[in-house]
Amino acid sequence: MKLKLRLESCKSPQVMAEGRGADIVSEFLSQNPHLVNWVESLRGLCETNKQWHARREFVLRNMEAFPTIQPGTPSPSLDRLLSLSMVWANHVFLGCRYPQPVMDKVNEMAEGITVIEAPERKTRDEIMGKTKRPAVSALDADYQGKKAKPNDTDVKAHAKSVGRPAASALKSGPPPGAPAEHQPFFNRLYKAVAWKLVSAGGFGPNLEHFEILRSCVESCKASLSCVFVPLKDIPDLPVVRTQKEGQVCELRCHNVYIGTGYGRDDCAARAMASKEALKVFQGHKVTVKVCRRRFRGRDVDDLVLLDEQSRSQVFPPALSYPFQEDQ
Incomplete structure:
Protein backbone atom coordinates (compact mmCIF):
# COMPACT_ATOMS: atom_id res chain seq x y z
CA MET A 1 0.00 0.00 0.00
CA ALA A 110 8.82 14.36 9.81
CA GLU A 111 9.92 16.63 6.97
CA GLY A 112 6.91 18.37 5.47
CA ILE A 113 4.69 18.09 8.55
CA THR A 114 3.83 21.31 10.35
CA VAL A 115 2.68 21.66 13.94
CA ILE A 116 0.73 24.80 14.68
CA GLU A 117 1.69 26.52 17.94
CA ALA A 118 4.17 23.84 18.95
CA PRO A 119 5.46 24.36 22.52
CA GLU A 120 8.81 26.13 22.90
CA ARG A 121 11.15 24.95 25.62
CA LYS A 122 14.55 26.02 26.87
CA THR A 123 17.10 24.19 28.95
CA ARG A 124 17.76 25.26 32.52
CA ASP A 125 21.12 26.77 31.50
CA GLU A 126 19.45 28.80 28.76
CA ILE A 127 16.89 30.14 31.22
CA MET A 128 19.44 30.95 33.92
CA GLY A 129 22.02 32.25 31.43
CA LYS A 130 24.70 29.96 32.74
CA THR A 131 27.87 29.16 30.85
CA LYS A 132 29.27 25.68 30.40
CA ARG A 133 31.01 24.10 33.35
CA PRO A 134 34.73 23.28 33.19
CA ALA A 135 35.64 19.90 31.78
CA VAL A 136 35.37 17.01 34.23
CA SER A 137 35.79 13.26 34.03
CA ALA A 138 33.51 11.33 31.69
CA LEU A 139 31.49 9.71 34.47
CA ASP A 140 31.12 12.92 36.50
CA ALA A 141 30.08 14.77 33.33
CA ASP A 142 27.31 12.23 32.93
CA TYR A 143 26.05 12.85 36.46
CA GLN A 144 26.00 16.61 35.95
CA GLY A 145 24.44 16.25 32.51
CA LYS A 146 21.54 14.27 33.94
CA LYS A 147 20.90 17.02 36.50
CA ALA A 148 20.90 19.75 33.84
CA LYS A 149 18.83 17.83 31.28
CA PRO A 150 16.40 15.47 33.06
CA ASN A 151 14.75 14.43 29.78
CA ASP A 152 17.93 12.95 28.32
CA THR A 153 17.73 9.33 27.23
CA ASP A 154 20.63 6.97 26.49
CA VAL A 155 23.30 8.80 28.48
CA LYS A 156 26.51 7.11 27.38
CA ALA A 157 29.26 7.30 29.96
CA HIS A 158 32.05 5.16 28.55
CA ALA A 159 34.11 5.79 31.65
CA LYS A 160 37.86 5.45 31.47
CA SER A 161 38.12 4.75 35.18
CA VAL A 162 35.89 4.04 38.12
CA GLY A 163 38.41 4.58 40.90
CA ARG A 164 37.69 5.33 44.56
CA PRO A 165 36.50 8.92 45.16
CA ALA A 166 37.28 11.09 48.15
CA ALA A 167 34.96 10.52 51.09
CA SER A 168 33.71 14.12 50.88
CA ALA A 169 32.53 13.57 47.29
CA LEU A 170 29.46 11.60 48.41
CA LYS A 171 26.43 12.68 50.36
CA SER A 172 24.87 10.38 52.93
CA GLY A 173 22.38 9.26 50.28
CA PRO A 174 18.95 10.12 48.88
CA PRO A 175 17.06 12.97 50.57
CA PRO A 176 14.63 12.04 53.36
CA GLY A 177 11.23 11.07 52.06
CA ALA A 178 12.51 10.28 48.56
CA PRO A 179 10.98 6.76 48.41
CA ALA A 180 7.52 8.07 49.31
CA GLU A 181 7.94 10.95 46.86
CA HIS A 182 8.71 8.61 43.95
CA GLN A 183 6.25 5.84 44.83
CA PRO A 184 3.16 7.35 43.07
CA PHE A 185 5.06 7.59 39.78
CA PHE A 186 6.20 3.98 39.91
CA ASN A 187 2.67 2.86 40.79
CA ARG A 188 1.55 4.45 37.50
CA LEU A 189 4.49 2.92 35.66
CA TYR A 190 3.61 -0.51 37.09
CA LYS A 191 0.11 -0.26 35.58
CA ALA A 192 1.49 0.90 32.22
CA VAL A 193 3.96 -2.01 32.08
CA ALA A 194 1.30 -4.51 33.12
CA TRP A 195 -1.03 -3.44 30.30
CA LYS A 196 1.83 -3.39 27.80
CA LEU A 197 2.92 -6.92 28.68
CA VAL A 198 -0.66 -8.17 28.49
CA SER A 199 -1.01 -6.72 24.98
CA ALA A 200 2.33 -8.33 24.03
CA GLY A 201 1.19 -11.75 25.21
CA GLY A 202 3.05 -11.73 28.52
CA PHE A 203 6.66 -11.46 29.61
CA GLY A 204 9.06 -13.57 27.58
CA PRO A 205 12.58 -13.77 26.14
CA ASN A 206 11.57 -12.73 22.61
CA LEU A 207 10.14 -9.31 23.48
CA GLU A 208 11.75 -5.99 22.63
CA HIS A 209 12.33 -5.37 26.32
CA PHE A 210 13.94 -1.94 26.00
CA GLU A 211 11.26 -0.61 23.63
CA ILE A 212 8.51 -1.86 25.94
CA LEU A 213 10.12 -0.29 29.01
CA ARG A 214 10.90 2.98 27.27
CA SER A 215 7.43 3.37 25.77
CA CYS A 216 5.84 2.76 29.18
CA VAL A 217 8.13 5.26 30.89
CA GLU A 218 7.42 7.87 28.23
CA SER A 219 3.68 7.26 28.51
CA CYS A 220 4.08 8.31 32.16
CA LYS A 221 5.79 11.54 31.03
CA ALA A 222 9.30 10.52 32.10
CA SER A 223 12.44 9.15 30.49
CA LEU A 224 15.04 6.47 31.09
CA SER A 225 18.66 7.19 31.91
CA CYS A 226 21.14 4.66 30.51
CA VAL A 227 24.77 4.63 31.68
CA PHE A 228 27.31 2.44 29.88
CA VAL A 229 30.70 1.38 31.27
CA PRO A 230 33.19 -1.16 29.85
CA LEU A 231 33.00 -4.41 31.79
CA LYS A 232 36.75 -4.47 32.39
CA ASP A 233 36.61 -1.11 34.21
CA ILE A 234 34.16 -2.23 36.90
CA PRO A 235 35.50 -3.34 40.30
CA ASP A 236 33.56 -5.51 42.75
CA LEU A 237 32.25 -7.91 40.10
CA PRO A 238 31.31 -11.40 41.34
CA VAL A 239 34.31 -13.71 41.22
CA VAL A 240 32.36 -16.12 39.00
CA ARG A 241 32.43 -13.56 36.18
CA THR A 242 35.64 -14.19 34.29
CA GLN A 243 34.49 -12.34 31.14
CA LYS A 244 36.32 -9.04 30.69
CA GLU A 245 35.05 -7.88 27.30
CA GLY A 246 31.78 -6.13 26.61
CA GLN A 247 29.66 -3.38 28.13
CA VAL A 248 27.54 -2.96 31.23
CA CYS A 249 24.38 -0.86 31.24
CA GLU A 250 22.60 0.61 34.25
CA LEU A 251 19.03 1.91 33.96
CA ARG A 252 17.53 4.60 36.15
CA CYS A 253 14.29 6.54 36.11
CA HIS A 254 13.76 9.58 38.34
CA ASN A 255 17.15 8.73 39.90
CA VAL A 256 15.77 5.34 41.01
CA TYR A 257 17.85 2.29 40.03
CA ILE A 258 15.80 -0.29 38.13
CA GLY A 259 18.22 -2.70 36.44
CA THR A 260 21.70 -3.67 35.21
CA GLY A 261 22.65 -5.76 32.17
CA TYR A 262 25.80 -7.16 30.59
CA GLY A 263 26.32 -7.56 26.83
CA ARG A 264 28.84 -7.62 24.02
CA ASP A 265 27.92 -4.04 23.07
CA ASP A 266 25.73 -1.15 24.22
CA CYS A 267 22.55 -2.44 22.60
CA ALA A 268 22.91 -5.93 24.02
CA ALA A 269 23.72 -4.60 27.49
CA ARG A 270 20.77 -2.20 27.39
CA ALA A 271 18.42 -4.97 26.27
CA MET A 272 19.55 -7.22 29.12
CA ALA A 273 19.21 -4.40 31.66
CA SER A 274 15.68 -3.73 30.40
CA LYS A 275 14.81 -7.41 30.68
CA GLU A 276 16.02 -7.47 34.28
CA ALA A 277 14.06 -4.28 35.02
CA LEU A 278 10.84 -5.72 33.59
CA LYS A 279 11.17 -8.76 35.85
CA VAL A 280 10.59 -6.45 38.82
CA PHE A 281 7.12 -5.67 37.44
CA GLN A 282 5.98 -9.32 37.46
CA GLY A 283 4.55 -9.22 40.98
CA HIS A 284 1.46 -7.48 42.32
CA LYS A 285 3.25 -4.22 43.10
CA VAL A 286 6.59 -2.44 43.08
CA THR A 287 8.17 -0.46 45.90
CA VAL A 288 10.86 2.22 46.01
CA LYS A 289 13.27 1.64 48.89
CA VAL A 290 16.65 2.85 50.11
CA CYS A 291 19.19 0.02 49.83
CA ARG A 292 22.92 -0.31 50.26
CA ARG A 293 24.93 -0.67 47.05
CA ARG A 294 28.60 -0.67 46.13
CA PHE A 295 29.78 2.41 44.23
CA ARG A 296 33.42 2.97 43.31
CA GLY A 297 34.59 0.66 46.08
CA ARG A 298 32.34 2.26 48.71
CA ASP A 299 28.97 1.29 50.21
CA VAL A 300 26.31 3.95 49.64
CA ASP A 301 22.57 4.38 50.13
CA ASP A 302 20.73 4.25 46.80
CA LEU A 303 17.10 4.42 45.68
CA VAL A 304 16.13 1.00 44.27
CA LEU A 305 12.92 -0.32 42.72
CA LEU A 306 11.94 -3.70 44.22
CA ASP A 307 9.17 -6.20 43.74
CA GLU A 308 7.02 -7.56 46.56
CA GLN A 309 9.04 -10.72 47.18
CA SER A 310 11.03 -10.73 50.39
CA ARG A 311 14.46 -12.19 49.83
CA SER A 312 18.10 -11.39 50.36
CA GLN A 313 19.00 -8.67 47.88
CA VAL A 314 22.42 -8.69 46.24
CA PHE A 315 22.76 -5.78 43.80
CA PRO A 316 25.35 -5.29 41.05
CA PRO A 317 27.83 -2.49 41.72
CA ALA A 318 26.41 0.93 40.84
CA LEU A 319 27.65 2.58 37.65
CA SER A 320 26.17 5.97 38.53
CA TYR A 321 25.19 7.74 41.71
CA PRO A 322 23.01 10.85 41.39
CA PHE A 323 23.24 11.81 45.07
CA GLN A 324 26.61 13.54 44.92
CA GLU A 325 27.94 16.92 45.84
CA ASP A 326 28.84 19.06 42.80
CA GLN A 327 32.42 18.34 41.87
Whole structure:
Protein backbone atom coordinates (compact mmCIF):
# COMPACT_ATOMS: atom_id res chain seq x y z
CA MET A 1 0.00 0.00 0.00
CA LYS A 2 1.33 3.45 -0.92
CA LEU A 3 0.47 6.56 0.95
CA LYS A 4 0.88 9.87 -0.84
CA LEU A 5 0.20 12.90 1.30
CA ARG A 6 0.90 15.94 -0.83
CA LEU A 7 1.89 18.70 1.56
CA GLU A 8 3.84 21.79 0.69
CA SER A 9 7.45 21.33 1.74
CA CYS A 10 8.42 22.96 5.01
CA LYS A 11 11.97 23.67 6.13
CA SER A 12 11.11 23.02 9.77
CA PRO A 13 10.41 19.38 10.74
CA GLN A 14 7.78 20.52 13.25
CA VAL A 15 4.36 19.08 12.50
CA MET A 16 0.87 20.18 12.21
CA ALA A 17 -2.19 18.70 13.83
CA GLU A 18 -4.72 21.08 12.32
CA GLY A 19 -5.50 22.77 9.03
CA ARG A 20 -4.13 21.62 5.68
CA GLY A 21 -2.28 18.52 6.94
CA ALA A 22 -5.27 17.26 8.93
CA ASP A 23 -7.51 17.77 5.87
CA ILE A 24 -5.22 15.64 3.72
CA VAL A 25 -5.03 12.89 6.33
CA SER A 26 -8.82 12.87 6.59
CA GLU A 27 -9.09 12.74 2.80
CA PHE A 28 -6.65 9.81 2.66
CA LEU A 29 -8.55 7.90 5.35
CA SER A 30 -11.86 8.56 3.61
CA GLN A 31 -10.38 6.88 0.53
CA ASN A 32 -9.08 3.99 2.64
CA PRO A 33 -11.86 3.35 5.21
CA HIS A 34 -10.42 -0.06 6.09
CA LEU A 35 -7.52 1.76 7.82
CA VAL A 36 -9.59 4.04 10.05
CA ASN A 37 -10.20 1.69 12.99
CA TRP A 38 -6.69 0.27 12.82
CA VAL A 39 -5.05 3.70 12.88
CA GLU A 40 -7.22 4.83 15.79
CA SER A 41 -6.17 1.74 17.75
CA LEU A 42 -2.61 3.11 17.73
CA ARG A 43 -3.55 6.20 19.73
CA GLY A 44 -2.12 6.49 23.23
CA LEU A 45 -4.47 6.81 26.18
CA CYS A 46 -2.92 10.09 27.34
CA GLU A 47 -2.56 11.80 23.94
CA THR A 48 -4.50 14.99 23.26
CA ASN A 49 -6.24 15.43 19.92
CA LYS A 50 -3.47 17.74 18.74
CA GLN A 51 -0.71 15.33 19.71
CA TRP A 52 -2.50 12.36 18.20
CA HIS A 53 -3.33 14.07 14.90
CA ALA A 54 0.31 15.05 14.50
CA ARG A 55 1.65 11.58 15.35
CA ARG A 56 -1.01 9.94 13.16
CA GLU A 57 0.22 11.94 10.19
CA PHE A 58 3.81 10.94 11.02
CA VAL A 59 2.81 7.25 11.03
CA LEU A 60 0.83 7.43 7.79
CA ARG A 61 3.50 9.41 5.97
CA ASN A 62 6.21 6.87 6.79
CA MET A 63 4.36 3.57 6.33
CA GLU A 64 5.73 3.29 2.81
CA ALA A 65 9.26 3.10 4.27
CA PHE A 66 8.20 -0.02 6.24
CA PRO A 67 6.75 -2.29 3.50
CA THR A 68 6.39 -5.27 5.85
CA ILE A 69 3.75 -3.48 7.95
CA GLN A 70 0.34 -5.11 7.55
CA PRO A 71 -2.50 -3.10 9.12
CA GLY A 72 -4.04 -5.08 11.96
CA THR A 73 -1.06 -7.41 12.32
CA PRO A 74 1.62 -6.82 15.00
CA SER A 75 5.18 -6.79 13.68
CA PRO A 76 8.67 -5.51 14.61
CA SER A 77 8.45 -3.00 11.75
CA LEU A 78 5.23 -1.54 13.14
CA ASP A 79 6.73 -1.38 16.63
CA ARG A 80 9.75 0.48 15.27
CA LEU A 81 7.62 2.98 13.34
CA LEU A 82 5.43 3.62 16.39
CA SER A 83 8.51 4.04 18.60
CA LEU A 84 9.96 6.60 16.18
CA SER A 85 6.64 8.42 16.06
CA MET A 86 6.58 8.60 19.87
CA VAL A 87 10.17 9.88 19.96
CA TRP A 88 9.27 12.64 17.52
CA ALA A 89 6.00 13.56 19.28
CA ASN A 90 7.69 13.57 22.70
CA HIS A 91 10.36 15.88 21.36
CA VAL A 92 7.87 18.28 19.75
CA PHE A 93 5.23 18.39 22.48
CA LEU A 94 7.11 17.47 25.68
CA GLY A 95 10.61 18.75 24.93
CA CYS A 96 12.26 15.32 25.40
CA ARG A 97 15.84 14.96 24.14
CA TYR A 98 17.34 11.89 22.49
CA PRO A 99 20.72 10.91 21.00
CA GLN A 100 21.53 13.05 17.96
CA PRO A 101 21.38 10.19 15.42
CA VAL A 102 17.85 9.41 16.62
CA MET A 103 16.84 13.08 16.39
CA ASP A 104 18.26 13.34 12.87
CA LYS A 105 16.28 10.26 11.86
CA VAL A 106 12.89 11.40 13.18
CA ASN A 107 13.35 14.96 11.92
CA GLU A 108 14.01 13.59 8.45
CA MET A 109 10.91 11.37 8.67
CA ALA A 110 8.82 14.36 9.81
CA GLU A 111 9.92 16.63 6.97
CA GLY A 112 6.91 18.37 5.47
CA ILE A 113 4.69 18.09 8.55
CA THR A 114 3.83 21.31 10.35
CA VAL A 115 2.68 21.66 13.94
CA ILE A 116 0.73 24.80 14.68
CA GLU A 117 1.69 26.52 17.94
CA ALA A 118 4.17 23.84 18.95
CA PRO A 119 5.46 24.36 22.52
CA GLU A 120 8.81 26.13 22.90
CA ARG A 121 11.15 24.95 25.62
CA LYS A 122 14.55 26.02 26.87
CA THR A 123 17.10 24.19 28.95
CA ARG A 124 17.76 25.26 32.52
CA ASP A 125 21.12 26.77 31.50
CA GLU A 126 19.45 28.80 28.76
CA ILE A 127 16.89 30.14 31.22
CA MET A 128 19.44 30.95 33.92
CA GLY A 129 22.02 32.25 31.43
CA LYS A 130 24.70 29.96 32.74
CA THR A 131 27.87 29.16 30.85
CA LYS A 132 29.27 25.68 30.40
CA ARG A 133 31.01 24.10 33.35
CA PRO A 134 34.73 23.28 33.19
CA ALA A 135 35.64 19.90 31.78
CA VAL A 136 35.37 17.01 34.23
CA SER A 137 35.79 13.26 34.03
CA ALA A 138 33.51 11.33 31.69
CA LEU A 139 31.49 9.71 34.47
CA ASP A 140 31.12 12.92 36.50
CA ALA A 141 30.08 14.77 33.33
CA ASP A 142 27.31 12.23 32.93
CA TYR A 143 26.05 12.85 36.46
CA GLN A 144 26.00 16.61 35.95
CA GLY A 145 24.44 16.25 32.51
CA LYS A 146 21.54 14.27 33.94
CA LYS A 147 20.90 17.02 36.50
CA ALA A 148 20.90 19.75 33.84
CA LYS A 149 18.83 17.83 31.28
CA PRO A 150 16.40 15.47 33.06
CA ASN A 151 14.75 14.43 29.78
CA ASP A 152 17.93 12.95 28.32
CA THR A 153 17.73 9.33 27.23
CA ASP A 154 20.63 6.97 26.49
CA VAL A 155 23.30 8.80 28.48
CA LYS A 156 26.51 7.11 27.38
CA ALA A 157 29.26 7.30 29.96
CA HIS A 158 32.05 5.16 28.55
CA ALA A 159 34.11 5.79 31.65
CA LYS A 160 37.86 5.45 31.47
CA SER A 161 38.12 4.75 35.18
CA VAL A 162 35.89 4.04 38.12
CA GLY A 163 38.41 4.58 40.90
CA ARG A 164 37.69 5.33 44.56
CA PRO A 165 36.50 8.92 45.16
CA ALA A 166 37.28 11.09 48.15
CA ALA A 167 34.96 10.52 51.09
CA SER A 168 33.71 14.12 50.88
CA ALA A 169 32.53 13.57 47.29
CA LEU A 170 29.46 11.60 48.41
CA LYS A 171 26.43 12.68 50.36
CA SER A 172 24.87 10.38 52.93
CA GLY A 173 22.38 9.26 50.28
CA PRO A 174 18.95 10.12 48.88
CA PRO A 175 17.06 12.97 50.57
CA PRO A 176 14.63 12.04 53.36
CA GLY A 177 11.23 11.07 52.06
CA ALA A 178 12.51 10.28 48.56
CA PRO A 179 10.98 6.76 48.41
CA ALA A 180 7.52 8.07 49.31
CA GLU A 181 7.94 10.95 46.86
CA HIS A 182 8.71 8.61 43.95
CA GLN A 183 6.25 5.84 44.83
CA PRO A 184 3.16 7.35 43.07
CA PHE A 185 5.06 7.59 39.78
CA PHE A 186 6.20 3.98 39.91
CA ASN A 187 2.67 2.86 40.79
CA ARG A 188 1.55 4.45 37.50
CA LEU A 189 4.49 2.92 35.66
CA TYR A 190 3.61 -0.51 37.09
CA LYS A 191 0.11 -0.26 35.58
CA ALA A 192 1.49 0.90 32.22
CA VAL A 193 3.96 -2.01 32.08
CA ALA A 194 1.30 -4.51 33.12
CA TRP A 195 -1.03 -3.44 30.30
CA LYS A 196 1.83 -3.39 27.80
CA LEU A 197 2.92 -6.92 28.68
CA VAL A 198 -0.66 -8.17 28.49
CA SER A 199 -1.01 -6.72 24.98
CA ALA A 200 2.33 -8.33 24.03
CA GLY A 201 1.19 -11.75 25.21
CA GLY A 202 3.05 -11.73 28.52
CA PHE A 203 6.66 -11.46 29.61
CA GLY A 204 9.06 -13.57 27.58
CA PRO A 205 12.58 -13.77 26.14
CA ASN A 206 11.57 -12.73 22.61
CA LEU A 207 10.14 -9.31 23.48
CA GLU A 208 11.75 -5.99 22.63
CA HIS A 209 12.33 -5.37 26.32
CA PHE A 210 13.94 -1.94 26.00
CA GLU A 211 11.26 -0.61 23.63
CA ILE A 212 8.51 -1.86 25.94
CA LEU A 213 10.12 -0.29 29.01
CA ARG A 214 10.90 2.98 27.27
CA SER A 215 7.43 3.37 25.77
CA CYS A 216 5.84 2.76 29.18
CA VAL A 217 8.13 5.26 30.89
CA GLU A 218 7.42 7.87 28.23
CA SER A 219 3.68 7.26 28.51
CA CYS A 220 4.08 8.31 32.16
CA LYS A 221 5.79 11.54 31.03
CA ALA A 222 9.30 10.52 32.10
CA SER A 223 12.44 9.15 30.49
CA LEU A 224 15.04 6.47 31.09
CA SER A 225 18.66 7.19 31.91
CA CYS A 226 21.14 4.66 30.51
CA VAL A 227 24.77 4.63 31.68
CA PHE A 228 27.31 2.44 29.88
CA VAL A 229 30.70 1.38 31.27
CA PRO A 230 33.19 -1.16 29.85
CA LEU A 231 33.00 -4.41 31.79
CA LYS A 232 36.75 -4.47 32.39
CA ASP A 233 36.61 -1.11 34.21
CA ILE A 234 34.16 -2.23 36.90
CA PRO A 235 35.50 -3.34 40.30
CA ASP A 236 33.56 -5.51 42.75
CA LEU A 237 32.25 -7.91 40.10
CA PRO A 238 31.31 -11.40 41.34
CA VAL A 239 34.31 -13.71 41.22
CA VAL A 240 32.36 -16.12 39.00
CA ARG A 241 32.43 -13.56 36.18
CA THR A 242 35.64 -14.19 34.29
CA GLN A 243 34.49 -12.34 31.14
CA LYS A 244 36.32 -9.04 30.69
CA GLU A 245 35.05 -7.88 27.30
CA GLY A 246 31.78 -6.13 26.61
CA GLN A 247 29.66 -3.38 28.13
CA VAL A 248 27.54 -2.96 31.23
CA CYS A 249 24.38 -0.86 31.24
CA GLU A 250 22.60 0.61 34.25
CA LEU A 251 19.03 1.91 33.96
CA ARG A 252 17.53 4.60 36.15
CA CYS A 253 14.29 6.54 36.11
CA HIS A 254 13.76 9.58 38.34
CA ASN A 255 17.15 8.73 39.90
CA VAL A 256 15.77 5.34 41.01
CA TYR A 257 17.85 2.29 40.03
CA ILE A 258 15.80 -0.29 38.13
CA GLY A 259 18.22 -2.70 36.44
CA THR A 260 21.70 -3.67 35.21
CA GLY A 261 22.65 -5.76 32.17
CA TYR A 262 25.80 -7.16 30.59
CA GLY A 263 26.32 -7.56 26.83
CA ARG A 264 28.84 -7.62 24.02
CA ASP A 265 27.92 -4.04 23.07
CA ASP A 266 25.73 -1.15 24.22
CA CYS A 267 22.55 -2.44 22.60
CA ALA A 268 22.91 -5.93 24.02
CA ALA A 269 23.72 -4.60 27.49
CA ARG A 270 20.77 -2.20 27.39
CA ALA A 271 18.42 -4.97 26.27
CA MET A 272 19.55 -7.22 29.12
CA ALA A 273 19.21 -4.40 31.66
CA SER A 274 15.68 -3.73 30.40
CA LYS A 275 14.81 -7.41 30.68
CA GLU A 276 16.02 -7.47 34.28
CA ALA A 277 14.06 -4.28 35.02
CA LEU A 278 10.84 -5.72 33.59
CA LYS A 279 11.17 -8.76 35.85
CA VAL A 280 10.59 -6.45 38.82
CA PHE A 281 7.12 -5.67 37.44
CA GLN A 282 5.98 -9.32 37.46
CA GLY A 283 4.55 -9.22 40.98
CA HIS A 284 1.46 -7.48 42.32
CA LYS A 285 3.25 -4.22 43.10
CA VAL A 286 6.59 -2.44 43.08
CA THR A 287 8.17 -0.46 45.90
CA VAL A 288 10.86 2.22 46.01
CA LYS A 289 13.27 1.64 48.89
CA VAL A 290 16.65 2.85 50.11
CA CYS A 291 19.19 0.02 49.83
CA ARG A 292 22.92 -0.31 50.26
CA ARG A 293 24.93 -0.67 47.05
CA ARG A 294 28.60 -0.67 46.13
CA PHE A 295 29.78 2.41 44.23
CA ARG A 296 33.42 2.97 43.31
CA GLY A 297 34.59 0.66 46.08
CA ARG A 298 32.34 2.26 48.71
CA ASP A 299 28.97 1.29 50.21
CA VAL A 300 26.31 3.95 49.64
CA ASP A 301 22.57 4.38 50.13
CA ASP A 302 20.73 4.25 46.80
CA LEU A 303 17.10 4.42 45.68
CA VAL A 304 16.13 1.00 44.27
CA LEU A 305 12.92 -0.32 42.72
CA LEU A 306 11.94 -3.70 44.22
CA ASP A 307 9.17 -6.20 43.74
CA GLU A 308 7.02 -7.56 46.56
CA GLN A 309 9.04 -10.72 47.18
CA SER A 310 11.03 -10.73 50.39
CA ARG A 311 14.46 -12.19 49.83
CA SER A 312 18.10 -11.39 50.36
CA GLN A 313 19.00 -8.67 47.88
CA VAL A 314 22.42 -8.69 46.24
CA PHE A 315 22.76 -5.78 43.80
CA PRO A 316 25.35 -5.29 41.05
CA PRO A 317 27.83 -2.49 41.72
CA ALA A 318 26.41 0.93 40.84
CA LEU A 319 27.65 2.58 37.65
CA SER A 320 26.17 5.97 38.53
CA TYR A 321 25.19 7.74 41.71
CA PRO A 322 23.01 10.85 41.39
CA PHE A 323 23.24 11.81 45.07
CA GLN A 324 26.61 13.54 44.92
CA GLU A 325 27.94 16.92 45.84
CA ASP A 326 28.84 19.06 42.80
CA GLN A 327 32.42 18.34 41.87
